[in-house]
Amino acid sequence: MKLLIKDGFVISKSYFGNYDIEIINNKIVSVKKKIFPKKHKVIDAKNKIVIPGIIDAHVHFGLKGYGSKTLENFILGSKTALCNGITTVIDYVIPEKKENMIQALKRKLQEARKSFVDYTFHSQIVDFNKETPKQLKYIINSGIKSFKIFLPKTESWYIDNNKLYRILEELQKYKDVILEAHCEDSDIIEPIIKKLESKKKLDIKYFPLSRPSTAEHSAVKRFILYAKKFNTAIYIVHTSSKDAMKEIILWKKKKNKKFKLYAETCPQYLTFTDNVFKKNNNYLYTCCPAIKSFKDRKFLWESINNNFIDVIATDNCVFSKRDKFKNRNNFTKIPMGLPGTSILLRSVLSEGIKRKIYVKKLVELLTSNPAKIFGLYPKKGDFVKFQSDADVLIIKKTKEYFFRNCDAHTISDYSPYENMKYEYNIEKIIFKGKLVFDNNKLLLKNPKGIFLKR
Ligand SMILES: [Zn+2]
Numbered sequence: 001m002k003l004l005i006k007d008g009f010v011i012s013k014s015y016f017g018n019y020d021i022e023i024i025n026n027k028i029v030s031v032k033k034k035i036f037p038k039k040h041k042v043i044d045a046k047n048k049i050v051i052p053g054i055i056d057a058h059v060h061f062g063l064k065g066y067g068s069k070t071l072e073n074f075i076l077g078s079k080t081a082l083c084n085g086i087t088t089v090i091d092y093v094i095p096e097k098k099e100n101m102i103q104a105l106k107r108k109l110q111e112a113r114k115s116f117v118d119y120t121f122h123s124q125i126v127d128f129n130k131e132t133p134k135q136l137k138y139i140i141n142s143g144i145k146s147f148k149i150f151l152p153k154t155e156s157w158y159i160d161n162n163k164l165y166r167i168l169e170e171l172q173k174y175k176d177v178i179l180e181a182h183c184e185d186s187d188i189i190e191p192i193i194k195k196l197e198s199k200k201k202l203d204i205k206y207f208p209l210s211r212p213s214t215a216e217h218s219a220v221k222r223f224i225l226y227a228k229k230f231n232t233a234i235y236i237v238h239t240s241s242k243d244a245m246k247e248i249i250l251w252k253k254k255k256n257k258k259f260k261l262y263a264e265t266c267p268q269y270l271t272f273t274d275n276v277f278k279k280n281n282n283y284l285y286t287c288c289p290a291i292k293s294f295k296d297r298k299f300l301w302e303s304i305n306n307n308f309i310d311v312i313a314t315d316n317c318v319f320s321k322r323d324k325f326k327n328r329n330n331f332t333k334i335p336m337g338l339p340g341t342s343i344l345l346r347s348v349l350s351e352g353i354k355r356k357i358y359v360k361k362l363v364e365l366l367t368s369n370p371a372k373i374f375g376l377y378p379k380k381g382d383f384v385k386f387q388s389d390a391d392v393l394i395i396k397k398t399k400e401y402f403f404r405n406c407d408a409h410t411i412s413d414y415s416p417y418e419n420m421k422y423e424y425n426i427e428k429i430i431f432k433g434k435l436v437f438d439n440n441k442l443l444l445k446n447p448k449g450i451f452l453k454r
Helices: 074-083 101-111 132-141 161-171 186-198 204-210 213-227 242-253 267-271 274-278 294-305 321-326 344-354 359-366 368-373
Strands: 002-011 016-024 027-032 041-044 049-052 054-059 086-093 118-124 146-150 178-182 233-236 261-265 392-402 421-431 434-438
Touching: 002 359, 002 392, 049 359, 054 074, 054 344, 054 368, 074 086, 074 421, 074 434, 086 101, 101 118, 101 132, 132 161, 146 161, 161 178, 161 213, 178 213, 186 204, 186 213, 204 274, 213 233, 213 242, 242 261, 242 294, 261 294, 267 294, 267 344, 294 359, 344 359, 344 392, 344 421, 359 368
Parallel strands: 002 041, 002 049, 054 086, 086 118, 118 146, 146 178, 178 233, 233 261
Antiparallel strands: 002 016, 016 027, 049 392, 392 421, 421 434
């Protein structure tokens, strides 16, 4: 099978300009100014933008938590991802009650078997006991090199300082392993919640008060201080505030660090401000960390512009509108998380370009950067001949349109982004060398995603 993508404007880590892309079977084999078709199926990409398939490095499919379960299982979640330009996802393996990390991984591999996109996992560490080192070794040998911990007391996932130290110490034994953390401090959050509770202020409009940026800042600082002692690379997921970001920048600027430090943010923190909590449907915007202020959002965009943010990923976590609505009067009970895969590409391109961020940088934040950080490069995230998989998006700039959740190929029954104005849309998606999405239609019947060992 030979495919030729003609005359597109190619944007990736390695290319920026008008190029033709030749694909044979499932690989990129050539990227040149002019390639003449010989027995190729030709796709005309004139006046279109051509980028590598997106890697969403932070998704939750089939998550059980907050007394609920996400609407999306792995199959449905990966289908929505594919239809919106994400050709690789990294989901989290979270041990459920009575499961250890190995059992959880086996379950998750089973759940992902019919994925529409390629996938790998971050393995969440929820405890550190005498079995943990053995389990970590097993996970790493299974081809997973990223781990995640929760620094706040969420569900049963809390990692205290003692465990944090031992996890970093243990992971240091392995090469190219990375530890991610959800950075918020319950020691700051809990007393505030107690106070709000005593005043009967648990309505969603008070939710942002309960998770101030201090909570994120303090945990980021603590995580970095502990990491300083070791060589393990660390990664801050879903950075939401200026204070936390400033702390990250401080460390990124330091020379001769033993450890690498990466920062991720998400579309919700780049799109909304805490004004959303004044709306009637404020319960649809509940995620952790909470969406912050105008100045925080502005600073996150500046940090992108100044290369201090490494990845934009979604933290996609689709609980039903009904489950959110049920708990709209009590933010301590509401399932936390927002849909994101359906808007990642359009929101990052539309909002980013509007804010004058260099488009190549935006593309790298969605493709080559996550690929490099998580050991998937150059198979994923770029157009490197004979090495990169032929996952290609053909995007058109359109006149402004209103985003509608019902057009986004998703099972989610709401989107916080409903009616957002965007200017970029996906026209065609090539996955593993085959045209799988065209003119807003999924052409793929049978899922073709595989587990990517790293
Ligand atoms: Zn998450």
